[in-house]
Amino acid sequence: MDNTNKFTGKSSVYASSRPKYAEQFIQYLKNSAGLGLESIVADIGSGTGILSSQLLDIGCTVIAVEPNDDMRNTAEKLLGGNERFNSVKGSAENTALEDYSVNYITVGQAFHWFDHKKFKAECKRILKPGGKVILVWNSRVSSNKMIKENAEICQKYCPGFTGFSGGIKNMDSAVSNFFDTKYKKKVFQNDLKFTKEKFIQRLKSASYMISEDSPNYEAYISALENLFDKYQKNGFLTMPNETKSYAGEI
Incomplete structure (x- = not known):
């Protein structure tokens, strides 16, 4: 299944x-995994450059590989002024990078869209000896009442909704099958605070978001606004969230 165009037309709201x-x-990544000034990192499925930007901040040279023109162009506008940022049109399964050319591979919020077998072969081709792959997600805390209600709303109005982050619930099994050797799993609290506008935009950036000409669009947005109003405090809604990472050799 080709997932290349799932986010076409959403780059602006995605980035914001x-x-x-x-x-x-x-x-x-900097203190324990060893990423820094000497690191060449291929950020695969880099989108609008959210993770790439944070890698640049700690001194890495970043090769951002993204197949979607809309998303990649936005990243280039945002990060193109940094001499350590390089943008490449390529996919997880065909990065167009040279053999044994990078120290690390990072994947932010995208591994669940990849063909894991082909991606693994590509990682082995482009990684230098001893190189590592780091997979990471920002994940909602699914046991939270507000997030459960949010999922119910998405399920009701969005035919393409199979769960948050493309239907990912627990990636441990897929990750275990991906890595050849032991990997390190880390979980970091990363609760998110939204205004109503930003909360709605966050949902609009999703791959399953219905179009504005959908007969359910207005009802969907209204339901999201009501959800925000129910749980907001002083104009802000806090979404329980975790950054989960998996790092290892392949």
């Missing part, structure tokens, strides 16, 4: 509403 990864996770 999607959260960064927990600062503790970025410091973990």
